[in-house]
Every structure is written in structure tokens, then in C-alpha cells.
Amino acid sequence: MSDRRTGSDPTPPAASGEEAGAAEPVYWDDIEVGAVVEGGAFPFELGEIKDFASVFDPRPTHLDEQAAAGTFFNGLAASGAHTFAAWARLYWELTPGWADQAGTDISRMRLLRPVRPGDVLSLRFEVTDKKPYPLKPGFGFLDMEHDLRNQNGKTVLRMTCRVMIEQRSAG
Amino acid sequence: MSDRRTGSDPTPPAASGEEAGAAEPVYWDDIEVGAVVEGGAFPFELGEIKDFASVFDPRPTHLDEQAAAGTFFNGLAASGAHTFAAWARLYWELTPGWADQAGTDISRMRLLRPVRPGDVLSLRFEVTDKKPYPLKPGFGFLDMEHDLRNQNGKTVLRMTCRVMIEQRSAG
Numbered sequence: 001m002s003d004r005r006t007g008s009d010p011t012p013p014a015a016s017g018e019e020a021g022a023a024e025p026v027y028w029d030d031i032e033v034g035a036v037v038e039g040g041a042f043p044f045e046l047g048e049i050k051d052f053a054s055v056f057d058p059r060p061t062h063l064d065e066q067a068a069a070g071t072f073f074n075g076l077a078a079s080g081a082h083t084f085a086a087w088a089r090l091y092w093e094l095t096p097g098w099a100d101q102a103g104t105d106i107s108r109m110r111l112l113r114p115v116r117p118g119d120v121l122s123l124r125f126e127v128t129d130k131k132p133y134p135l136k137p138g139f140g141f142l143d144m145e146h147d148l149r150n151q152n153g154k155t156v157l158r159m160t161c162r163v164m165i166e167q168r169s170a171g
Numbered sequence: 172m173s174d175r176r177t178g179s180d181p182t183p184p185a186a187s188g189e190e191a192g193a194a195e196p197v198y199w200d201d202i203e204v205g206a207v208v209e210g211g212a213f214p215f216e217l218g219e220i221k222d223f224a225s226v227f228d229p230r231p232t233h234l235d236e237q238a239a240a241g242t243f244f245n246g247l248a249a250s251g252a253h254t255f256a257a258w259a260r261l262y263w264e265l266t267p268g269w270a271d272q273a274g275t276d277i278s279r280m281r282l283l284r285p286v287r288p289g290d291v292l293s294l295r296f297e298v299t300d301k302k303p304y305p306l307k308p309g310f311g312f313l314d315m316e317h318d319l320r321n322q323n324g325k326t327v328l329r330m331t332c333r334v335m336i337e338q339r340s341a342g
Binding site for chain 2: 055056058059079080102106108164166
């Protein structure tokens with residue numbers, strides 16, 4: 001795995017220079033504490049913000065510019081659930097070939113700034129710890145710090161989480 | 172506010188028996204520690220699970236029954252981001268007329284069980300504490316415990332969070 005990616009190229013690194021899917025999976029064993037992964041570009045268009053909110057979070061803050069102007073947000077902002085979904089997409093894009101994961105346990109998640117129409121989010125995460133999962137041989141834990149940032153470099157969502165991922169022996 | 176709702180009626184209670192929007196907003200002042208709110212019915216259809224995942228979390232686990240059968244999940248399951256989005260919808264439905272909220276701070280969120288095609292989720296939450304927000308007059312904090320459950324009463328997502336909501340004086 002590459003320890004650092006920069007810029008906003010949304011292409012998963014595994015697809016560059018080799019057949020996608022042909023690479024050996026990335027297992028728990030392969031991921032080092034201190035690894036930093038960074039990149040992606042997830043755009044929030046006005047219509048998509050409203051479409052998402054109309055299904056999942058139909059508050060005036062997310063649906064109606066005029067009503068939103070009078071709220072704490074001082075204007076229309078994406079649903080926090082939409083922001084979290086963008087995190088899921090960017091995390092997937094930035095971890096091509098990573099083995100099966102499950103059991104996400106978020107020990108802290110904060111929505112620090114509103115996401116506005118026209119914003120483009122990128123993700124930076126760092127692996128802060130790892131250990132085998134004693135109750136489930138063949139899996140291991142990764143502890144991570146995630147920062148989802150807008151195009152101005154300001155963090156909109158910050159999250160500390162633990163994921164369970166396959167060890168090589170389980171592959 | 173009603174302290175307890177049961178059953179799976181997905182209609183927001185504010186719309187029953189009165190004009191929606193005509194009621195006085197529910198402010199921080201009106202919400203009591205110990206209040207329990209419960210109800211809603213959010214269905215997960217196979218096509219919707221795949222549609223959501225194709226945009227936000229395109230893993231085989233969420234997109235492809237055959238591939239998912241070979242994973243830790245033992246079958247296709249909804250994206251955790253989709254499950255969280257369903258929480259947002261149910262929380263909105265169960266809090267009709269609540270004043271403007273912002274700044275959701277999640278101190279713990281766990282995805283405890285997979286959500287399967289055909290599952291119908293409901294939400295139960297309890298207000299565990301409240302206090303004024305000293306840095307922003309006119310707002311207050313509510314601490315809450317949320318349990319998102321499937322039709323068998325099993326918790327799929329559990330979350331401890333704090334929201335900021337308007338006080339009556341700010342209305």
C-alpha cells in the first residue's frame with residue numbers, strides 16, 4: 001500500500017498501472033501503524049443535497065434555501081448523513097483491494113462545519129493502532145483517525161473509529 | 172411532546188389532527204430528561220440497498236448477493252452509511268416541530284448487526300441529560316441514547332450523541 005496520496009485524483013491507486021482486481025488483497029498484516037492515506041474528491045451539488053435530504057433528512061436546512069437562511073446554519077447545508085455517506089465513498093476509493101471489513105465502531109464523530117452546495121470533500125486518515133481480534137481468529141482491528149475536509153482544507157467531519165479486517169491467514 | 176410512541180406508524184405525529192406547522196415549536200426548555208420516544212418504520216428494499224451502495228459504498232457486500240455470501244456478513248447487507256441515513260429519517264419523523272438543531276456530536280456509534288433486504292427499522296431514543304450551551308446563548312445541549320432496531324427487536328445501530336437545539340428565548 002502507498003502510505004500517502006495527495007491531491008484530488010479520484011482514481012483508486014490500485015487501478016493505475018495494473019489490472020484492477022488482479023492485485024493481491026491488502027490484509028490486516030500489510031497495513032502499518034502510522035500509515036496515512038489522503039485524497040479523493042466528492043462533490044456536493046445542490047440538487048444532490050436536496051435529493052438526499054428529501055429521502056433521509058427532510059429538514060428545511062437541507063431542502064430550502066430561504067428557510068435555511070434563517071437557521072443556525074445561515075444557509076443551506078447538506079445533511080450530516082449525506083456527509084457521512086460521502087466519507088464511506090471516499091474511504092472505499094482510497095482503500096482499493098483492502099480485504100473484507102466489518103464491525104465499524106466509531107468512538108467519536110463530530111460534524112464540525114456545514115457542507116455547502118459546491119463543496120468538494122476529500123479524506124485523510126491515519127492508522128493509529130492495530131491488534132489481532134482475539135475472539136475471531138483470522139481478523140484484526142485497525143484504529144484510525146479520519147478527517148473529511150472541504151476544498152479549503154477545513155475539516156467538516158472528524159472521526160475516531162475501529163474497523164475489523166481480515167488477516168492474511170483468513171484470505 | 173409525547174414521551175412515548177409505540178408501533179410502526181410512519182406518519183409524523185404532528186400531522187395527525189392538526190395542521191402541520193401550526194403547533195408551537197418544541198424547544199430545549201420543553202424536553203425533559205428521561206423522555207423516551209419510540210416508533211417509525213423505515214423499510215430496506217433490495218433495490219434501494221443497491222442503489223444507495225452504488226453511489227456511496229460500492230462494496231460487493233452491499234451490491235452483489237453471490238459475492239456477499241462469501242464474506243463475513245454471510246449475505247448481502249446494507250451499507251452502514253445507509254443505516255445511519257435511516258436513523259436520520261426516523262429521528263426527524265419522531266421529533267415533529269422540534270426547534271432548529273445543529274452540531275451533532277456522536278460520542279459512540281456501533282453497527283451491531285447487518286441490515287438485510289426486507290428489514291424494517293424503528294427507532295427508540297431517550298434523553299439522558301440536558302444543559303444550557305454557555306458559549307451560545309439561546310441554545311442548549313441534549314444528551315441522548317439511540318437504538319435503531321429491526322423488526323425482530325434486535326438493535327442494528329446504537330449511538331450516544333449530543334445535539335444542540337434552540338431554547339425558547341431564541342425562538
